[in-house]
Amino acid sequence: MTDWRLALDRCIDSRADRLREVRRHLHVNPEPSREEYQTTRFLAERLEESGVPFSVVSSRRGILAGALDDSAGPLAAIRADIDALPIADAKDVAYRSARDGVMHACGHDAHAAMALGAAEALWACRGVLPAPNCWRAVFQPAEEVGEGAYEMVAAGAMAGVKAVAALHVDPERPVGRVGCRARELTAFCHDLDVVVRGVGGHAARPHLARDPLLAACQFLTTVYQAIPRSVDSRDPTVVTFGSIQSGTNANVIPGEAVLRGTIRTLSRQSSQRVAERLKQIADGLGAATETTFELSLNNCTEGVFNDPAVTALCTRAAGEVVGPENLDEIRLPSMGGEDFSGYLSLAPGCMLRLGVAGPGRAVHHLHSPSFDIDERALVLGAKILARSAVMMAHAFAGDGKDDTAAAS
Template sequence: MTDWRNAVDSWIDSHADELRSLRRHLHSHPEPSREEFQTIRFLASRLEAEGVPYELTPSRRGILAGALEADGRPLAAFRADVDALRITDAKDVEYRSRQDGVMHACGHDAHATMALGATLALWRCREILPSPLAWRALFQPAEEVGEGAFEMVAAGAMEGVGAILALHVDPERPTGRVGYRVGPLTAFCHELQVTIRGAGGHAARPHQACDPIIAASQFVSSVYQLVPRSVDARDPTVVTFGSIQGGTSGNVVPEEVVLRGTIRTLSRASSQRVAERIQQIAEGVATATETSFAVSLGNSTDGVVNDPGVTGTCLRAAGEVLGPANLEEIPLPSMGGEDFAGYLTQAPGCLLRLGVAEEGKTRHHLHSPHFDIDERALTLGAKILAHGAILTAEALADA
């Protein structure tokens, strides 16, 4: 191994306890999407203490660190998301969330810690890194609501960036292993809201009302039955309604029902077809039930499509840290969403899945109130990001 690899890895290993403490602080003090002000202040204070150049985004909920100007050199960027979820932490640990109803149930506290560790290692070891080398670290808000990447891009985060990489913790994969996939990795996601209006009345005389509840139930059933038969069976498609709100009393037919759900596909064309079919179903049910339907799509996130070249470089980096035998190909894309895709409209990139499952312990899935990680993964992730940034920057310089 060359000197920079030894130096970077040694620095990260020697700060393992600090990284663990940083992650536990973030885990204890979570902030939900759009409210990440204290989290960003905390991360910025660590960068400032080490003399790392950084700037805050206009919202003061995001950070650009490292090379703030490209100076004509293509930059290698790496990203971490920092927001938490509105979930109550059910773990019995000293670092459980102190914010009622909010917790880091998707590992963003670990992402931020690993990216901070990589940033500090690269900065501390900058004198022996290959030259010329240009890298930038991005700490973004609002990933869980699909807004943060676009906000960062608008703030100039991708100016001069030639490639970008990221890690996402994977509680189904053992610590010390990385999952990768070339091409489609995550789904195109769209928020869906359907508002159904009818005519309220007495529950004993439903013939005098136009019941939006029966319209809603018929609509949900029809969507679940008909949408899968409207798209190519070889093209994965998921439509799920997670919220139905309507009525306040058991003996009153309400005026309105609101459904909220999500559409997940692996292509923009399929998303459009599904949206059109849902509208057609809504029109049909509205006619049959004498109600009115308003169908709207909210925030949308493109699917993450990993670039072959950048993925190859990231696998070299992960292989240097973990060994090639611990790199596992992911056979099928996930129907989950990830707003890392927002950066890929500006430059090619790669998202890897980092194993955080501790041997012998129960594995709790992402977004579970019991979610936690094997903290030994923090140094591994920091090393992979640091190696990946250097190797990607070298590849960009040689291109």
């Protein structure tokens, strides 16, 4: 182990209690997407305590730390999301959410704590890090609604950035292990809204009405049956509806029904094919039921594509921290969404999966009301992010060759 690696490790190890306290404070005080003002203020105060240069973006819901412009040279970025979810915390722990109906059920409190630890260590060790030592930490809001990355890009988060890395906690992977995958990691996601309009009437005389609720139910059933038979089975595609809203009385046929769902694919082309098939189904059912269908695709989140070269660097960094024997290849991409993709149109990047499952604990998946982590992962994640920043900055400066293995 070279001196700069040892310096970073010692600095982060010395902050283990601080990282746990930061994570628990955020867990107790979660803020949902678009409301992350106090979370931003809290993280800014921690950065100020450590002397790390930072700037709060104009919305007051995100932070850029480290290099605030690109004057020092090509930058490497690390990213953390900071928003919580509208889910009631079901855990019985001292750091249970104090806000009714809101909790960090996706690990963003841990992401923020790890990025904070990495930023503090990178700043504290700047005198021993190999040149060029050019990095930026991005603390972004609104990941859960697919907006935050684009907000931060508009605020200058990617100015001068040549590579970007992130971690996401993985409750199905034991603490001390890291999941790695080059190329496709997550899905393209669209929100799907379907409004079905008919003619309302008395429940006893359905022949005088044009029932939009019946048409909506037929549409849902037909989609679930037809879409899997309309796409190549080798091309993963998921269409799921999570909401049907229509009517208020048992004896009244409503005039309108609204369905809300999601489309998940691994390419923009596949999403387009699914959208075209949905329109065909809607047109056919509309004609058959004498109703009208209005379909809209909203809030598109691009799929995360892990650049092979950046993934190799970050995987090497992770292997140095947890040991190469504790690296797991992720065989298949996830159909989940992740707005980290918003940075990847501007620079190559990589997201790794950090194991947070504790021994002997029940596994509670992401977005579960019982979600929690083994906090020993915080130090590991901070070390991986810090090393990745150094290695990316070095690799993408000058000739693009990474010789950090020989740097001291």
